[in-house]
Amino acid sequence: MVRGKILSLRYGILGTGALGGFYGAKLQKVGLDVHFLVRSDYQHLTEHGLVIESVDGDFTLPQVNVYPDVEKMPRCDVVIIAMKTTQNYQLPQMLPIVLKDDGVVVVLQNGLGIEEEIGKIVACNTSHPIIGGLSFLTANKIAPGHIRHLSYKNIILGGFTANYQTMEITSRMQKIANDFENAGIPTELTEDLLLARWKKLVWNIPYNGLSVVLNASTAELMGDIYTRQLVENIMNEVVLAAKACSREIPKNFVQLMLGNTAKMPSYRTSMKIDFDEHRPLEVEAIFGNPLRIATALSSDLSLHFPLITCLYQQLKFLDKKNRHLV
Amino acid sequence: MVRGKILSLRYGILGTGALGGFYGAKLQKVGLDVHFLVRSDYQHLTEHGLVIESVDGDFTLPQVNVYPDVEKMPRCDVVIIAMKTTQNYQLPQMLPIVLKDDGVVVVLQNGLGIEEEIGKIVACNTSHPIIGGLSFLTANKIAPGHIRHLSYKNIILGGFTANYQTMEITSRMQKIANDFENAGIPTELTEDLLLARWKKLVWNIPYNGLSVVLNASTAELMGDIYTRQLVENIMNEVVLAAKACSREIPKNFVQLMLGNTAKMPSYRTSMKIDFDEHRPLEVEAIFGNPLRIATALSSDLSLHFPLITCLYQQLKFLDKKNRHLV
Numbered sequence: 001m002v003r004g005k006i007l008s009l010r011y012g013i014l015g016t017g018a019l020g021g022f023y024g025a026k027l028q029k030v031g032l033d034v035h036f037l038v039r040s041d042y043q044h045l046t047e048h049g050l051v052i053e054s055v056d057g058d059f060t061l062p063q064v065n066v067y068p069d070v071e072k073m074p075r076c077d078v079v080i081i082a083m084k085t086t087q088n089y090q091l092p093q094m095l096p097i098v099l100k101d102d103g104v105v106v107v108l109q110n111g112l113g114i115e116e117e118i119g120k121i122v123a124c125n126t127s128h129p130i131i132g133g134l135s136f137l138t139a140n141k142i143a144p145g146h147i148r149h150l151s152y153k154n155i156i157l158g159g160f161t162a163n164y165q166t167m168e169i170t171s172r173m174q175k176i177a178n179d180f181e182n183a184g185i186p187t188e189l190t191e192d193l194l195l196a197r198w199k200k201l202v203w204n205i206p207y208n209g210l211s212v213v214l215n216a217s218t219a220e221l222m223g224d225i226y227t228r229q230l231v232e233n234i235m236n237e238v239v240l241a242a243k244a245c246s247r248e249i250p251k252n253f254v255q256l257m258l259g260n261t262a263k264m265p266s267y268r269t270s271m272k273i274d275f276d277e278h279r280p281l282e283v284e285a286i287f288g289n290p291l292r293i294a295t296a297l298s299s300d301l302s303l304h305f306p307l308i309t310c311l312y313q314q315l316k317f318l319d320k321k322n323r324h325l326v
Numbered sequence: 327m328v329r330g331k332i333l334s335l336r337y338g339i340l341g342t343g344a345l346g347g348f349y350g351a352k353l354q355k356v357g358l359d360v361h362f363l364v365r366s367d368y369q370h371l372t373e374h375g376l377v378i379e380s381v382d383g384d385f386t387l388p389q390v391n392v393y394p395d396v397e398k399m400p401r402c403d404v405v406i407i408a409m410k411t412t413q414n415y416q417l418p419q420m421l422p423i424v425l426k427d428d429g430v431v432v433v434l435q436n437g438l439g440i441e442e443e444i445g446k447i448v449a450c451n452t453s454h455p456i457i458g459g460l461s462f463l464t465a466n467k468i469a470p471g472h473i474r475h476l477s478y479k480n481i482i483l484g485g486f487t488a489n490y491q492t493m494e495i496t497s498r499m500q501k502i503a504n505d506f507e508n509a510g511i512p513t514e515l516t517e518d519l520l521l522a523r524w525k526k527l528v529w530n531i532p533y534n535g536l537s538v539v540l541n542a543s544t545a546e547l548m549g550d551i552y553t554r555q556l557v558e559n560i561m562n563e564v565v566l567a568a569k570a571c572s573r574e575i576p577k578n579f580v581q582l583m584l585g586n587t588a589k590m591p592s593y594r595t596s597m598k599i600d601f602d603e604h605r606p607l608e609v610e611a612i613f614g615n616p617l618r619i620a621t622a623l624s625s626d627l628s629l630h631f632p633l634i635t636c637l638y639q640q641l642k643f644l645d646k647k648n649r650h651l652v
Contacts, residue, residue, distance in 0.1 A: 037558060075468075086464075181336055210640075213539060213540075213640065214539075214640060214643055214644060216643070216647075220643075220647070224642070224643045224646065226638070226639040226642040226643050227639060227640070227642075227643045230635075230636060230640065231634070231639075233632070233635070259485040273335075276464070302556075306559070306632040306633055306636075307633075307636055308631055309556075309559070310556060310559070310632075310636055313552040313554070313555060313556040314536075314539065314540060314553070314556070315543070315555060316552040316553075317540055317547075317550045317552050317553045318540060320550065323545070
């Protein structure tokens with residue numbers, strides 16, 4: 001080992017669905033050392049590897065390092081959490097095993113407050129942050145080991161301290177971002193991922209919520225004057241909740257999101273897909289945590305976010321009923 | 327005709343579902359002159375009359391005066407509107423034909439603002455009011471001409487002036503109430519039917535709305551901690567809307583309604599039955615009119631009733647989609 005040589009980072013991917021499979025494959029394709037935790041498709045991936053069908057060009061990885069559980073994985077410098085937040089209850093068992101002592105966690109999940117929960121599992125501080133990540137990937141797993149990438153693939157990364165404060169960009173974050181960029185994944189570094197997370201919630205809260213509650217596509221929600229107005233009312237409430245957390249979302253952002261969504265092809269949201277598949281919904285990460293965090297920080301007690309609360313309650317009911325737990 | 331003898335009133339019933347069929351049959355059974363407008367079951371009722379299966383005792387009326395349209399009906403002293411509010415668009419054609427010049431209309435429908443709409447069709451004033459009526463009937467039409475009465479049957483009646491102000495009890499209202507009482511229908515007269523209507527909305531808005539949006543029975547809504555809280559939040563908002571209309575609903579009323587509903591057998595709301603049968607929903611009478619009336623009268627502009635608005639928008643979307651008009 002030559003002093004000063006920048007060592008290559010070893011990546012662990014927890015969750016090999018569309019998101020973990022796509023990003024992990026992109027990293028491996030440029031020669032990085034990648035290790036996948038795989039649940040249901042373990043046997044298939046061992047035999048056939050990963051097939052990526054992508055707008056950027058299709059490719060196949062006949063051999064991938066896959067593991068049925070973390071006990072068998074090598075310890076990694078960077079552990080990317082790419083499973084649904086509903087599986088995060090497994091992380092206290094997983095992370096201490098798979099993460100190197102000086103390793104970092106990249107939380108590539110939706111919603112709010114997850115980095116804080118993970119900060120309670122792994123040691124972190126300002127020189128050793130939890131890295132939060134927002135992915136704008138449009139991809140589906142269409143068969144075991146077979147991922148179809150439709151559009152967008154960019155990522156925003158930002159660091160968090162143990163007490164869930166955003167922080168400046170570290171050299172390690174820069175190195176990870178370089179790896180992603182080299183792998184063809186446009187990656188932005190930010191000193192305030194919370195603002196980015198709230199902006200994504202402006203879209204995710206109304207469309208994910210209403211798509212499940214009303215059994216509707218984005219096109220149906222935008223094509224009806226009543227639900228279009230409801231989407232806008234909910235977006236405005238998310239902007240207020242962000243403001244309670246000292247995050248200012250620009251005034252024109254709501255109209256921009258509405259306009260973009262009205263123009264895009266009709267879309268079945270990820271929460272609707274989970275619902276249709278009778279999988280648990282990410283209600284706490286996308287609705288519950290933002291509500292609790294914004295409410296706790298609201299100095300104005302009249303701010304109580306009635307629409308987000310209503311969606312949260314409706315989804316909690318439907319999620320339970322949908323999984324036959326009633 | 328002996329001077330001073332009180333003439334018997336002739337009753338016309340518009341709509342012979344569970345409600346119109348039950349009350350009309352009760353009136354006819356004690357010898358009153360009753361005439362039914364019947365749509366789909368006309369032929370059946372002509373041949374077989376009405377069968378009432380009731381907790382108070384079953385009875386049959388082999389012969390009833392039924393008409394397929396108002397043109398063939400005699401003009402009536404009292405016209406009871408017993409159809410769904412979604413059919414009220416037919417009233418401007420019907421009422422001038424079937425109502426005597428000095429006749430009165432009794433609006434036995436759910437929701438708010440209906441008497442005002444009817445006041446624009448028929449002449450009315452303080453000595454000649456529109457009579458609003460709230461029915462607490464639990465009954466279903468189980469087959470053509472066959473009604474099953476399960477519990478409750480009482481009615482509250484109150485007068486409205488042409489400009490939708492409540493008013494004192496007139497002798498004609500008293501006479502109609504006497505006819506109902508003689509027919510075994512407990513009937514209360516009130517000088518403020520609006521308060522009674524708002525109190526009924528405290529129940530109807532959350533349970534009718536959520537039963538459709540969440541595909542749920544009252545027992546399911548009360549058995550889940552999230553929807554139980556949502557029901558309570560919506561009820562509190564209806565109390566606020568009533569207050570904007572200067573109607574004070576007592577503080578303990580919300581808890582009383584929650585407690586009663588939790589105790590009663592699981593119930594499929596009338597709006598859920600309409601939805602399951604792909605019939606139009608009474609969204610405007612139960613949600614739209616109360617919202618518009620309360621908003622117009624809100625001196626406090628911060629009162630905007632977000633939960634009732636949200637339910638209204640969700641139901642408008644589902645109602646349209648459910649009738650395949652999308």
